[in-house]
Amino acid sequence: MQDLELKDIIKAHKRISSYIHKTPVLTSSLLNQKLGHEIFFKAECLQKVGAFKARGAMNTLLWLSEKKMFPSKVVAFSSGNHAQAVSWASSKLGLTSEIFMPEWVSSIKLQATKEYGAKVTLCRHRQEAEDKAYNAKEQGAYLLPPFDHDQVICGQGTACLEAFSQVDQPISAVFAPCGGGGLLSGTVIAAKGKSPEISVIGSEPLLANDAAQSLRQGKIFRWDKSPDTLADGAKTLSVTQRTLNYLNRLDDFHEISEQEIIYWTQWLCHFLKLHIEPTSALAMASAIKWLRTQNSQKSILVILSGGNMDPKTLQRVWSQDHLGGPPFLNLSL
Amino acid sequence: MQDLELKDIIKAHKRISSYIHKTPVLTSSLLNQKLGHEIFFKAECLQKVGAFKARGAMNTLLWLSEKKMFPSKVVAFSSGNHAQAVSWASSKLGLTSEIFMPEWVSSIKLQATKEYGAKVTLCRHRQEAEDKAYNAKEQGAYLLPPFDHDQVICGQGTACLEAFSQVDQPISAVFAPCGGGGLLSGTVIAAKGKSPEISVIGSEPLLANDAAQSLRQGKIFRWDKSPDTLADGAKTLSVTQRTLNYLNRLDDFHEISEQEIIYWTQWLCHFLKLHIEPTSALAMASAIKWLRTQNSQKSILVILSGGNMDPKTLQRVWSQDHLGGPPFLNLSL
Numbered sequence: 001m002q003d004l005e006l007k008d009i010i011k012a013h014k015r016i017s018s019y020i021h022k023t024p025v026l027t028s029s030l031l032n033q034k035l036g037h038e039i040f041f042k043a044e045c046l047q048k049v050g051a052f053k054a055r056g057a058m059n060t061l062l063w064l065s066e067k068k069m070f071p072s073k074v075v076a077f078s079s080g081n082h083a084q085a086v087s088w089a090s091s092k093l094g095l096t097s098e099i100f101m102p103e104w105v106s107s108i109k110l111q112a113t114k115e116y117g118a119k120v121t122l123c124r125h126r127q128e129a130e131d132k133a134y135n136a137k138e139q140g141a142y143l144l145p146p147f148d149h150d151q152v153i154c155g156q157g158t159a160c161l162e163a164f165s166q167v168d169q170p171i172s173a174v175f176a177p178c179g180g181g182g183l184l185s186g187t188v189i190a191a192k193g194k195s196p197e198i199s200v201i202g203s204e205p206l207l208a209n210d211a212a213q214s215l216r217q218g219k220i221f222r223w224d225k226s227p228d229t230l231a232d233g234a235k236t237l238s239v240t241q242r243t244l245n246y247l248n249r250l251d252d253f254h255e256i257s258e259q260e261i262i263y264w265t266q267w268l269c270h271f272l273k274l275h276i277e278p279t280s281a282l283a284m285a286s287a288i289k290w291l292r293t294q295n296s297q298k299s300i301l302v303i304l305s306g307g308n309m310d311p312k313t314l315q316r317v318w319s320q321d322h323l324g325g326p327p328f329l330n331l332s333l
Numbered sequence: 334m335q336d337l338e339l340k341d342i343i344k345a346h347k348r349i350s351s352y353i354h355k356t357p358v359l360t361s362s363l364l365n366q367k368l369g370h371e372i373f374f375k376a377e378c379l380q381k382v383g384a385f386k387a388r389g390a391m392n393t394l395l396w397l398s399e400k401k402m403f404p405s406k407v408v409a410f411s412s413g414n415h416a417q418a419v420s421w422a423s424s425k426l427g428l429t430s431e432i433f434m435p436e437w438v439s440s441i442k443l444q445a446t447k448e449y450g451a452k453v454t455l456c457r458h459r460q461e462a463e464d465k466a467y468n469a470k471e472q473g474a475y476l477l478p479p480f481d482h483d484q485v486i487c488g489q490g491t492a493c494l495e496a497f498s499q500v501d502q503p504i505s506a507v508f509a510p511c512g513g514g515g516l517l518s519g520t521v522i523a524a525k526g527k528s529p530e531i532s533v534i535g536s537e538p539l540l541a542n543d544a545a546q547s548l549r550q551g552k553i554f555r556w557d558k559s560p561d562t563l564a565d566g567a568k569t570l571s572v573t574q575r576t577l578n579y580l581n582r583l584d585d586f587h588e589i590s591e592q593e594i595i596y597w598t599q600w601l602c603h604f605l606k607l608h609i610e611p612t613s614a615l616a617m618a619s620a621i622k623w624l625r626t627q628n629s630q631k632s633i634l635v636i637l638s639g640g641n642m643d644p645k646t647l648q649r650v651w652s653q654d655h656l657g658g659p660p661f662l663n664l665s666l
Contacts, residue, residue: 272608275606310656
């Protein structure tokens with residue numbers, strides 16, 4: 001397995017750029033004024049399907065087409081943004097797709113996945129969804145994995161690459177959340193390829209810290225069942241050898257409490273006026289931890305993963321009020 | 334009092350364009366697919382201070398400067414987005430400002446108004462805030478009204494004017510919410526000035542339908558106290574003769590229930606991934622009512638007023654779940 005490089009991300013970006021949104025890079029003057037630093041936010045919640053996942057899915061299918069390996073049918077198992085991304089990318093390219101979802105999936109994600117064009121098969125639990133997807137693969141369908149694939153990683157890395165072209169000043173550090181590690185791996189490759197001087201820092205929920213444990217132990221730690229965190233994009237059971245390989249190049253990795261996740265989801269919505277999912281708040285909380293250790297003014301990039309939430313999640317986010325007092329007082333959270 | 338025309342809005346836009354954001358016009362392919370129509374959303378929640386109000390405040394101050402009437406101090410009374418807009422615009426132009434707010438104002442709006450630079454004086458109630466602002470005016474300060482001023486109206490009208498330049502196809506109808514009628518008056522002038530064929534449709538909460546009553550009665554109806562609606566941008570006690578004059582040119586005016594406001598706030602957040610205030614949902618609910626009466630495919634413009642909400646409002650919005658079922662089934666609301 002050869003290591004991916006910046007040029008692979010550049011290739012991916014050329015492949016997908018006519019299909020995806022060049023999402024805006026946003027700033028908040030109030031936030032920057034408070035912090036004394038400059039934060040650029042890559043708003044992937046405004047991406048197709050509402051999440052960066054559209055990039056990896058589309059890149060993989062277009063890469064297959066280039067390799068003359070274009071499948072007649074695509075399958076995936078997912079309860080989240082990857083399901084919608086595979087459904088959307090397959091339909092865009094005229095391919096039939098089938099997504100296997102556990103029956104507890106939120107109705108809004110189920111509905112969106114169907115509306116993008118996929119056939120959805122509900123399964124009793126995640127294991128059955130996975131088994132059925134592998135069965136379909138044996139029968140000739142292409143199984144598009146959520147992160148353990150070079151072209152998925154390259155696709156996700158295009159968010160960081162694109163952001164660099166949208167910001168007209170040097171970036172000291174880049175922050176991205178970690179689920180299975182696809183976005184974070186792509187981000188490491190893009191940022192370090194641009195300059196090894198750029199720090200890249202990952203983050204995941206403390207309650208779902210399998211990547212942190214894997215990094216500490218030097219081998220993959222895997223949950224038996226999905227950990228319980230509000231940041232549902234980071235609920236994956238484990239990273240893989242492929243993504244751990246890139247995560248080892250990170251400059252730091254932060255574990256974020258549920259309170260911090262809620263705190264920063266609220267403040268990001270308020271400052272940026274974007275509908276931001278809790279997984280995106282991981283990167284912001286991590287950025288604040290890093291900025292506290294800096295002695296000079298920095299310009300940094302925070303990748304906002306997406307904006308797909310069901311009302312239950314939103315009720316949990318807004319059941320507290322962190323906007324009542326001045327921000328950043330609770331930074332010791 | 335001479336009627337304002339499109340050229341006045343064009344002048345306002347030239348005045349303010351280097352100070353404000355050219356906010357994006359967004360679409361949702363899923364939404365358009367479902368509706369069979371094309372809706373363009375002018376995202377004023379991404380405007381400076383998170384609302385279209387920045388346009389009117391900035392235009393008025395720059396116009397005063399042109400007229401050699403630049404004040405040394407600006408005052409306003411407001412519990413909402415206008416307070417932040419006056420604070421921001423005054424600071425940008427190096428002016429001292431003081432905002433008189435009722436003491437029940439939400440801490441987040443109080444805080445933001447201070448952070449943009451204004452001195453904030455809390456008053457026991459709205460009447461005291463108004464009295465104090467008039468006192469300050471008598472002592473030489475410039476009292477910047479929230480809507481009853483030609484240059485405020487011209488400033489707000491630039492949102493519609495700007496959107497026309499961002500959409501490359503003919504627009505059949507424009508939808509905007511009504512508080513005191515500043516945004517809606519400016520929108521009427523801009524749209525009808527562009528073409529009398531463009532329909533302009535206003536909307537306000539059924540629970541705060543003073544403009545609808547004024548339009549029906551042909552004279553201004555005024556609430557004794559602020560009506561109770563989730564759409565706090567539309568809580569004004571009455572329109573004025575100046576704005577009613579323009580509202581009389583509307584093609585239609587819709588009164589929206591609180592259920593419809595919550596329903597469309599949820600769906601707009603979901604489809605657009607923007608942090609949208611309930612007042613913005615008025616225009617969307619109104620657009621849906623109008624689209625139901627159309628026999629052919631339409632392209633329309635919906636002006637999203639802003640994105641400033643406190644957690645209490647967000648708790649009320651997300652305490653229900655309208656995203657659970659397929660959208661538009663509840664359109665009979």
